[in-house]
Amino acid sequence: MSSTKFILGLFDDPDVMMHGIDQLQKNSVPIYDVYTPMPIHGIDDKLGIKSSRLGYAAFMFGVLGGTTIFSIIYYTLVHDWPMNIGGKPAFAVPDFIPATFEWTVLFTAFGMTITFFFATHLFPGRAPRVMELRATDDRFVIAIDAKGNVPHDDITNILKEAGAVEIKHNDRKYVSYE
Amino acid sequence: MKTHNSFDEQYQFTGKIKTWSLIAIVIGVVTILAGFLTGHQQRTFSNLLLMGYYFTCACTAGVMFCAIQYAAQAGWSASILRVPQAFGKVLPIAAAILIIIIVAGLKMTHVIYVDGKPHVEPYLYARWATADLHVKSSGIYDSVIEGKSGYLNFPFFIIRIIGMLMIYSFFGWLLSKYSNSEDELGGMRFYNKSFVASAVFLVLFGFTVPVFAFDTIMSLEARWFSTMFGWYNLAALWVSGLSIMALVLIYLKKQGYMPWVTMDHIHNMGLFMFAFSVFWTYTWFAQFLLTYYANIPEEAAYFYRRWEPDFMVWFWLNIVVNFGAPLLVLMSRDSKRYLGTMQVMCVILICGHWLDYFQMIAPNTINTQERHWYWGVITWVEPGVFIGFAGLFTFLVMNALSKFKSLAPKKHPFLEESLHHHI
Numbered sequence: 001m002s003s004t005k006f007i008l009g010l011f012d013d014p015d016v017m018m019h020g021i022d023q024l025q026k027n028s029v030p031i032y033d034v035y036t037p038m039p040i041h042g043i044d045d046k047l048g049i050k051s052s053r054l055g056y057a058a059f060m061f062g063v064l065g066g067t068t069i070f071s072i073i074y075y076t077l078v079h080d081w082p083m084n085i086g087g088k089p090a091f092a093v094p095d096f097i098p099a100t101f102e103w104t105v106l107f108t109a110f111g112m113t114i115t116f117f118f119a120t121h122l123f124p125g126r127a128p129r130v131m132e133l134r135a136t137d138d139r140f141v142i143a144i145d146a147k148g149n150v151p152h153d154d155i156t157n158i159l160k161e162a163g164a165v166e167i168k169h170n171d172r173k174y175v176s177y178e
Numbered sequence: 179m180k181t182h183n184s185f186d187e188q189y190q191f192t193g194k195i196k197t198w199s200l201i202a203i204v205i206g207v208v209t210i211l212a213g214f215l216t217g218h219q220q221r222t223f224s225n226l227l228l229m230g231y232y233f234t235c236a237c238t239a240g241v242m243f244c245a246i247q248y249a250a251q252a253g254w255s256a257s258i259l260r261v262p263q264a265f266g267k268v269l270p271i272a273a274a275i276l277i278i279i280i281v282a283g284l285k286m287t288h289v290i291y292v293d294g295k296p297h298v299e300p301y302l303y304a305r306w307a308t309a310d311l312h313v314k315s316s317g318i319y320d321s322v323i324e325g326k327s328g329y330l331n332f333p334f335f336i337i338r339i340i341g342m343l344m345i346y347s348f349f350g351w352l353l354s355k356y357s358n359s360e361d362e363l364g365g366m367r368f369y370n371k372s373f374v375a376s377a378v379f380l381v382l383f384g385f386t387v388p389v390f391a392f393d394t395i396m397s398l399e400a401r402w403f404s405t406m407f408g409w410y411n412l413a414a415l416w417v418s419g420l421s422i423m424a425l426v427l428i429y430l431k432k433q434g435y436m437p438w439v440t441m442d443h444i445h446n447m448g449l450f451m452f453a454f455s456v457f458w459t460y461t462w463f464a465q466f467l468l469t470y471y472a473n474i475p476e477e478a479a480y481f482y483r484r485w486e487p488d489f490m491v492w493f494w495l496n497i498v499v500n501f502g503a504p505l506l507v508l509m510s511r512d513s514k515r516y517l518g519t520m521q522v523m524c525v526i527l528i529c530g531h532w533l534d535y536f537q538m539i540a541p542n543t544i545n546t547q548e549r550h551w552y553w554g555v556i557t558w559v560e561p562g563v564f565i566g567f568a569g570l571f572t573f574l575v576m577n578a579l580s581k582f583k584s585l586a587p588k589k590h591p592f593l594e595e596s597l598h599h600h601i
Contacts, residue, residue, distance in 0.1 A: 051511065055511070059509070086471065086472075087473070088473075094466065094467050094470050095467075095470075097463065097467070098467070
């Protein structure tokens, strides 16, 4: 029983790597993930990745921000201490809109940043967990979980035939832990 | 992905759409004649100006779309450029109709009584074009209007409008001419020429379009002015133009034309419609908030009129339809990638911006005193004239589209990029 946890196929060209994905899928080898130095069009559809839910998080943060400031303004300027400003009624909604808009944007921006950090485990001061360091430089990496039933040599052969420049059998999932 | 398309297919303007657009034109003509013959001249003129302006703006938006794509060297839109080019080709006709409406509105007069004294008043632009406003002994003399008469007088007014519309029409014609020549001869020459023409057009257009809005619409309320008004109208022009463009694209796609138009192109149009609806709201609100906050009588007069019971519902419905609907519906990715939703949103925004123009124009031109908001403000004349102009627009644009030898600029340098557009 080998101690290999992950098999990595390293490619030096995105098109060749896309071909590699096709070959693996044709042979029913489940792909764990793909790491590339730049975004590649169409790869989400090919890997069957569901579209991000970050947008829904953004919407909820926006609603939260808008509600928060509107409540604050309502409490201070309408409920607790109404003032006569330019002869307007205390509850002058148009005047509140710019501030409500600003807080909506502010909460959305901060909220999305925090959500992104949370989802990707990227916190300030924390070493990012990476499977292959060159995936951030010049290699397009397909990662395959070695626990599957497919014999490891077959996976290696498929990757080699598809044009991988290097194939790694890693005992550890990540090369960098904090 | 289909990579080989036949670009030589021409659009055939026949069948249902031709019949229906002709029927709509007949409905419009009948409505206009009935409006004049049943004593609704004032209301008919108001609607003619509204739809003439809307028609011109929609065609101008086509020229603006082409110019922006060329000036930004955008690739995604290359394969759909024939549709805005067709809009641009119709612009001279739209401009001529608008000019005829304006001249007729200024020259045709009726008599009104103020404190028992008769005054001869034109049907359009009565707030500055009534001769008695400039006569000291007339009883309705207005020193403010008199002070503006160096700018707001018949010859200068007409010269400005004709001049601006000629410039826009010329560039619309030029861009589609370059594109047709490019189809025949190929090469980068015509693309570079289009780039220069677009840059020149955008400079001229950017500086003159607020003046166009000031003259055609804002001068109906001649005592009032707002520096936001030009941009507010530009935003309305652009959103309604994009909605009409998207609707035409969806129609063509459903009819089996332009098979290279994918959901990614429609998605992009949806993005534009969403973004510029928000921009429209920004200009609308910027104009409104400053007036509301300062509450200076001469500035508030415009909104005061629109807050009277007969117009107030329409005034608020305007912002709900043109801001609320695109915000809630078009924000998510999925709704922009579904033809049905996009089609409904296009129709909503087209009607919404009709309402937008309506509440800019009607409170100054239609006397609705002692009537209810639901009947009296909008009568049979409004939908009739709208249907007539919608038919005319469809007929002329589809006819212009059928004149193109191919439905895509087949030698456009960015065509491949557009065919593989993916978002």
